[in-house]
Amino acid sequence: MFKESTTSCKDCNCKWPNFENLTDDQLALIDSSRYQARFKPGEIIFKQGSPTSNAIFLTSGFAKIYIEGYDNKNIILSIVKPSHLIAGPGSYVDNRHHYSLAAITETTACFVDMSVIKKLVHDNSSFAEGYLKDISKKSLNTFNKLLSFSQKKMHGRLAEGLIHLAFDVFEEKKFKCYLTRQELGELTGMTKESVVRLLKEFHDEQIIKLEDSYIEIVDRVKLEKIMVSG
Amino acid sequence: MFKESTTSCKDCNCKWPNFENLTDDQLALIDSSRYQARFKPGEIIFKQGSPTSNAIFLTSGFAKIYIEGYDNKNIILSIVKPSHLIAGPGSYVDNRHHYSLAAITETTACFVDMSVIKKLVHDNSSFAEGYLKDISKKSLNTFNKLLSFSQKKMHGRLAEGLIHLAFDVFEEKKFKCYLTRQELGELTGMTKESVVRLLKEFHDEQIIKLEDSYIEIVDRVKLEKIMVSG
DNA sequence: AATAATAATTGATATATATCAATACATATA
């Protein structure tokens, strides 16, 4: 990990949409407190338990947000990409991260001092509302995860995970799956062995196609059916 | 359910702590938009999917917040009591409730127009921060629920649920358990039959004591051990 | 290119927990 400095926030093409609510001065404030760093796949950007000193914005690459649970079992909450805010709910509770963030590809990230974000939340009510919307949306995602994990069977959860990866994260029906089988399991709540078996099953039934490190959604309709029914 | 009108917000002894951040005028605004109603056990206060027109504050009694999942299986997210805000994350996303709220005891509740709350969030940044803190805290609770549900075994989850009920909700080590076995299952992620069997097991091991509709935490230390290890 | 380390795969087995079915109990209703 080494430091790097590129553009300014003002002309960043992957800035958080909520930054539109800031004045030029306010955006400049973010810019001045910001620093950028690069991470290799697997490197930890921040760690569960550490202080929430910074908000993070990816400027390139993908990373995983994951809860480190009991005996080394993780739950991947989401795969994040540029133009999203990454600031845990801990920032407004106990100033601690309640999950970890790690790069899954080569990644560049901007660090913005959390006190600057908080100041802007305080000074600019539209920005505060944008922040509120953001964490509300994330809260709903967690609800959905809770529901999936506790009421769906493996097939349904894996289908859901694959659809999410293809259409929300990588935005390609055929995508390079940077996640290991282990990580796919952490995303969908099952063991890596089960992931292997089910992926093979979906492949054999020609719902998906496995090719090298690529996964292609072949029959989206069927996969969605499995997602809702299973 | 019939309407009822008692005190004002100003001298309500169970108002949401974040109301301290409001001016007298702002609190009066809430007061004027507020109306109060009474519910019998089991009655639904609001329903998942309905518009988030109002924020709710209980003034007496207990209620359950629950997600209605697939084939009539619910997840009870929490048991709520007076002096807490009840306003789903949907208010800032799609204006729909993503969970239902139902009384579990005789309950009185205040309804406050959500547009008033939103106006105050917009006008009063301290109030907005209080709101932010509140939903952040709830978000962390959901993380914990996700973790419990996906990584703990039944024993651990039940122990966690009982401790929560005794010490956070009813605030008595011996409490009248208004929840049915079915509901205890929805709270802890298991079937009613499993609840029955495990409660009996805890009772036989003298960790808890079951007496009529009361549950008493007899050996809190042991129960906490089960909670973290299970 | 050779070796080590990590990830993927496969099969056999164990286990936690749900489901089903029947009965007993409690509470509400006529």
Place this chain on the structure above:
DNA sequence: TATATGTATTGATATATATCAATTATTATT
């Protein structure tokens, strides 16, 4: 008081999924 409805309990059985163990690929390192 009798009847109906919902809830609690118990036991037997089914099943989804994890765990364990061994093998094969793949990727990184010397």
